[in-house]
Amino acid sequence: MKIKAIALNTFKEAIRDRILYLLFFFAAVSVIFSRLLAVLTVGDRVKIVKDVGLTAISLFGVLMAVLIGTGLVYKEIDKKTIFTLISKPIHRWQFLLGKFFGLVLTLFVMTALMSLIFLLTVFFHTFKIEAGLLLAILFIFIELILITAVAILFSCFSTPILSSLFSLSFFLIGHFSWGFETLIQRTKSAPLKLFVQGLYILLPDLENFNFKTEVVYGLTVLPKYYLFSALYGLAYTAFILTLAILIFKRRDFV
């Protein structure tokens, strides 16, 4: 109940943030723009609409998670609103989880709205709703949950600008970490190989949540891959949140 109260307050705070609407506007424009892009491109127009639309949802969702998430905890400390909150009978982890779920709720609403525009755009082309698209959006949302946790982690000890940089770096590294596999194969020195392997395990592999190509081209994906990706996302989010709670637990609010 206490987490719910903080989450709802965070949701109220986030939906009153102008930056959210600015990003939503650009996301909507991008999805609609995909229709124009499809006309100008040689090839399957529907595939272009789907590809650009899903990418826009993912990209603008990440920007929302990072730009709002990194300020959430920092603002509470900077504006000293946390003083009255922490003096109430709540644990610090409840505060942090409240903030996390509040932003997840905001992202859920925004992703749902962006998806609605996207699905309508696709519907005008195909006159059908494809379940695969919903599945791809679901995994984009799982990725957003993880990015939210990362943004909140950095927000616990850093300024919004630095936290945004760290979180966006996490997102970029996460999408290119598959490159480590090639690096491991080509590395000859055993200690270096071990180090790169360690890094590969530690760094996120956000490509696990990317089912855009499979959905757009209608490729078959075995259910066990979906299950693995979902569990991977939840486990990594739990790991990042635990780290955030451990840092936040011993912090002085001066």
Place this chain on the structure above:
Amino acid sequence: MAAVLKVENLRKSFKLGFVPKKREILKGISFSVEAGEIFGYLGPNGAGKTTTLKCALGLIFPDQGQIEIFGHPHLSLQAKERLGYLPENPYFYEYLTGAEFLDFYARLFLLEKKEKEERIAGLLRLVGLEREAHLPLRKFSRGMLQRIGLAQALINDPELVFLDEPLGGLDPLGRKELRDVIVRLKEEGKTVFLCSHILQDIEMICDRVAILVGGRVISQGALQDLVSEKILYTEVTLSGLSASDLEGLGEPVSSHGDRVMLKVFQEDNIERLVALVHDKKARIHSLVPRTETLEDIFVKMVRQG
């Protein structure tokens, strides 16, 4: 009487600067606050008043020492259930309205819907913000923010209320209203821990005080024990006498036209002054004996400290 707040040998230091240098803010503070009293925690700026409060409320962690609230460790939820806190210069969620703001804090105490609504309405009435209940906090003046802040501190009907500089930034009327609310809290049996450097207010409403200087409690006790009733001097305002008439009778403080204000230190000088006024057909406008004030004691202690 039972101690509701017990602080023992509290120490806290911070590392400050680009090359971190340890600075000790609290240097072994001990005091206790008893049930049902208004306890004044005084000290000049930077003495460590707010740091002590933050330690007690779990906002910062002490390096050493113990804090108990109602016999529980200060970080326990049982202790926090029974206290309220109004921070200095309160900043609140400006996107919420007054009623939404109180509703949010009420939810943290898991109050039932009916009780919550009654409590919110009662508190808005108490702090005189009934009409502003649906106005966003960003439109509140400083005094209104202070009052809604007090309302949130009382949302759980606490037994112990921490107020950090609650009277700062308020106009004279606002200060009087807030003083009245604090006295009413005491009458309801609540304990008030009041951090302030506005000594006149402390003197008016506090039962006991602790004076903090440079991170140490240098004096604590009942206000009447600290402030003596001995008359220090008498302040006399008179007119119709020349400067030569007043020579040797007292120390002139100010003069405005014919009117002079004197500090008279000896009682027989007052009798001589009254006789002189009578003889010369002059006039006494006021005659005020001045006892030692908390401010006198505070200034003396801070200088010694």
